[in-house]
Amino acid sequence: MQITPNRLTWLSILRMMIGWHFLYEGIVKIFSDNWTAYGYLITSEGFLSSFFNSLATNEGVLGFVSFLNQWGLVLIGLGLFLGVFTRISCYAGALLLLFYYLCHPPFIGIDYTFGVEGNYLFIDKNLIELITLIVLSLFPTGKHLGLDRLIFGPIKSL
Amino acid sequence: MMGKNKIKRRDILKGIVSLPFLGALGWAAGRDYKIYNDSKKEKIDFLNKLDIDITLPEELQGTGPEKLSLGIVGIGIRGTQLLQALGFMHPDEMKDWEQNQPQRLQAFLEQEDMNVRITGVCDLFKHRTDLAVESTSRNGHQPKVFNTYKELCESPEIDAVVIATTDLWHVPIALAALKSGKHVYIEKPLTHKLSEVYKLRQAVQESGKVLQLGHHQRQNQSFVTAQDIVNKGVLGHINLVETSTNRNDDNGAWQYNMYEEFPDEMIDWDQYINGYYDIPFNREYFFRWRKYWKFGSGLTGDLLSHAYDSINCILNMGIPKYMVASGGIYTHRDGRVVPDVLQATMEFPDYIRKFSQEKGKEKGMTLLYTASLGNQFNRNTKFMGHDGTMELGGDIYIYPDAQSTQYKEYLENNSIQPEEPIFYFDPSSQSQIDIVTSATTKYFADKGLLMDFRNGRAVDVTHMHIKEWINSIRTGRKPSCSIDEGFEEAITCIMATLATKTGRRVEWDHENEEMAIEGMRNPDFDELLVI
Numbered sequence: 140m141q142i143t144p145n146r147l148t149w150l151s152i153l154r155m156m157i158g159w160h161f162l163y164e165g166i167v168k169i170f171s172d173n174w175t176a177y178g179y180l181i182t183s184e185g186f187l188s189s190f191f192n193s194l195a196t197n198e199g200v201l202g203f204v205s206f207l208n209q210w211g212l213v214l215i216g217l218g219l220f221l222g223v224f225t226r227i228s229c230y231a232g233a234l235l236l237l238f239y240y241l242c243h244p245p246f247i248g249i250d251y252t253f254g255v256e257g258n259y260l261f262i263d264k265n266l267i268e269l270i271t272l273i274v275l276s277l278f279p280t281g282k283h284l285g286l287d288r289l290i291f292g293p294i295k296s297l
Numbered sequence: 298m299m300g301k302n303k304i305k306r307r308d309i310l311k312g313i314v315s316l317p318f319l320g321a322l323g324w325a326a327g328r329d330y331k332i333y334n335d336s337k338k339e340k341i342d343f344l345n346k347l348d349i350d351i352t353l354p355e356e357l358q359g360t361g362p363e364k365l366s367l368g369i370v371g372i373g374i375r376g377t378q379l380l381q382a383l384g385f386m387h388p389d390e391m392k393d394w395e396q397n398q399p400q401r402l403q404a405f406l407e408q409e410d411m412n413v414r415i416t417g418v419c420d421l422f423k424h425r426t427d428l429a430v431e432s433t434s435r436n437g438h439q440p441k442v443f444n445t446y447k448e449l450c451e452s453p454e455i456d457a458v459v460i461a462t463t464d465l466w467h468v469p470i471a472l473a474a475l476k477s478g479k480h481v482y483i484e485k486p487l488t489h490k491l492s493e494v495y496k497l498r499q500a501v502q503e504s505g506k507v508l509q510l511g512h513h514q515r516q517n518q519s520f521v522t523a524q525d526i527v528n529k530g531v532l533g534h535i536n537l538v539e540t541s542t543n544r545n546d547d548n549g550a551w552q553y554n555m556y557e558e559f560p561d562e563m564i565d566w567d568q569y570i571n572g573y574y575d576i577p578f579n580r581e582y583f584f585r586w587r588k589y590w591k592f593g594s595g596l597t598g599d600l601l602s603h604a605y606d607s608i609n610c611i612l613n614m615g616i617p618k619y620m621v622a623s624g625g626i627y628t629h630r631d632g633r634v635v636p637d638v639l640q641a642t643m644e645f646p647d648y649i650r651k652f653s654q655e656k657g658k659e660k661g662m663t664l665l666y667t668a669s670l671g672n673q674f675n676r677n678t679k680f681m682g683h684d685g686t687m688e689l690g691g692d693i694y695i696y697p698d699a700q701s702t703q704y705k706e707y708l709e710n711n712s713i714q715p716e717e718p719i720f721y722f723d724p725s726s727q728s729q730i731d732i733v734t735s736a737t738t739k740y741f742a743d744k745g746l747l748m749d750f751r752n753g754r755a756v757d758v759t760h761m762h763i764k765e766w767i768n769s770i771r772t773g774r775k776p777s778c779s780i781d782e783g784f785e786e787a788i789t790c791i792m793a794t795l796a797t798k799t800g801r802r803v804e805w806d807h808e809n810e811e812m813a814i815e816g817m818r819n820p821d822f823d824e825l826l827v828i
Binding site for chain 2: 155158159162163166167170220221222283284285286287288289292293
């Protein structure tokens with residue numbers, strides 16, 4: 140099987156859509172007054188909940204985590220959307236999603252009252268987006284449709 | 298050359314292909330934000346119109362240059378808590394809190410040092426005076442143990458007296474203290490009998506001393522804010538208020554520890570009944586006195602008193618004109634004579650405040666109190682007005698009424714909805730302090746009887762209340778639950794007890810300050826209260 144321009148175009152569109160999602164999540168958080176990660180972290184469940192709770196209860200740490208999340212989302216979003224430093228953006232996005240997944244893991248017996256709009260067991264949308272980013276990291280989509288093409292040059296073999 | 302250029306142009310196009318979409322995202326996000334912002338601005342404008350004040354009440358200072366010497370009479374559960382509020386905790390208790398309630402201990406340790414010392418302690422159970430001496434001895438100073446309250450009240454080494462005895466003894470001790478020129482902090486209910494209410498008020502007025510009644514929930518931020526809400530007419534004409542008590546454990550039903558491991562001789566029974574009754578020694582009567590009219594006042598004196606005073610603190614409506622009440626013993630059939638389920642309806646036909654309707658629809662209010670000691674469902678207090686309903690628990694919600702006159706315009710253009718709160722206030726938000734440990738503790742916390750928050754820090758409201766008393770002694774300022782509020786509380790509680798016991802409507806004549814029971818000519822009120 141070959142990596143054809145057509146296939147890479149569709150993978151690039153997928154990458155841009157995830158980029159749009161990250162970017163908008165980040166923008167909303169930056170523009171809402173007094174947004175913090177408190178609510179998200181304090182409602183954490185699962186085997187790492189005490190770790191996430193501890194991030195929420197320390198004011199200094201909470202401020203740092205909130206800032207990191209807001210701007211992390213924006214930067215990763217821009218990276219994916221524009222296809223710049225694509226592979227590192229994919230990894231960073233996957234890492235962030237791993238945190239989200241572990242903060243509210245859809246494991247057996249865990250019931251979420253707030254903030255969940257569907258029904259999940261082990262697999263949720265965070266995990267699917269995470270795996271998608273891993274898949275995208277394996278393809279040079281930024282060098283096909285993205286600023287990486289201008290920085291690192293186009294893919295030679297195509 | 299030509300070919301190279303051609304590739305470059307295509308590279309640029311493919312490189313920046315997503316940029317136009319970025320512009321689209323920017324535009325869409327901008328629009329979305331504007332819509333969000335406009336609706337937020339509308340809400341803020343509306344809130345500004347309501348003009349509810351949520352600033353913290355002035356934090357009073359307890360300390361002063363001169364050391365204040367206090368005596369305490371009655372050092373049971375409540376007396377011990379009052380000593381803690383004054384800054385004195387038993388070392389064993391401190392160890393227990395360190396293990397089980399570290400945050401409460403933290404709050405205790407952060408309490409202001411009010412420059413007071415305990416110079417006299419008095420209790421009829423020797424074990425308790427022993428503990429109190431251990432709790433209050435500091436830097437070589439030890440309190441004197443008095444065998445009778447009279448000696449304590451007369452002692453020149455005491456400036457002020459804290460009273461936390463059975464209801465039966467509140468007034469005799471308060472009168473003795475005032476007679477000797479001491480200030481008084483007295484637990485609720487103010488009195489046990491009707492005749493005592495008048496006597497005590499007169500004694501306080503004549504002495505010029507400071508009396509504070511122990512309704513510490515008055516110190517809560519949410520109560521102060523609720524007061525402001527009512528005074529500004531946010532709810533319109535309030536015509537019905539519902540308040541309640543729900544507890545469902547032994548401690549909440551007054552099944553207190555009877556210290557069976559200590560011999561009868563350690564209890565001064567003769568003094569306990571002296572001048573009132575001729576009954577043989579009875580541990581139940583001594584330790585679980587709240588269950589018997591002879592010594593306590595059941596739900597009316599213990600909990601209706603708090604509920605009523607909370608409402609009176611917010612509405613300032615005074616004594617009801619009529620009181621109807623009934624109740625029964627439906628869970629704790631353990632020989633008690635006071636009901637464990639009770640409801641009391643209080644009528645205030647002349648209650649009138651700021652209103653939005655035409656004249657004629659603005660007068661009169663009912664206060665309904667219901668209580669169960671066999672269920673602990675948490676019910677918020679509801680203030681129901683023509684323009685809105687306020688729910689008060691640890692926090693405050695206000696819902697607009699669909700038929701409101703004052704908010705008609707806002708309801709019509711859908712900027713507010715009857716089902717959605719137009720105001721929410723949680724004094725504890727941002728301070729993630731879990732201080733609630735047991736079911737009865739949870740009840741106390743929800744009714745504002747345990748902890749409040751100042752700048753994100755948990756503070757014991759009893760500490761703030763007793764501090765207000767100390768501050769009043771030092772500065773001459775009137776405390777928030779003085780003899781005037783106490784008089785209203787005492788009369789109301791007595792009306793409720795009498796209505797429950799007789800099954801008849803009790804009436805208060807505001808002008809002549811006289812009580813009457815429907816269908817009874819010249820009843821002996823005091824006798825009816827204790828039998």
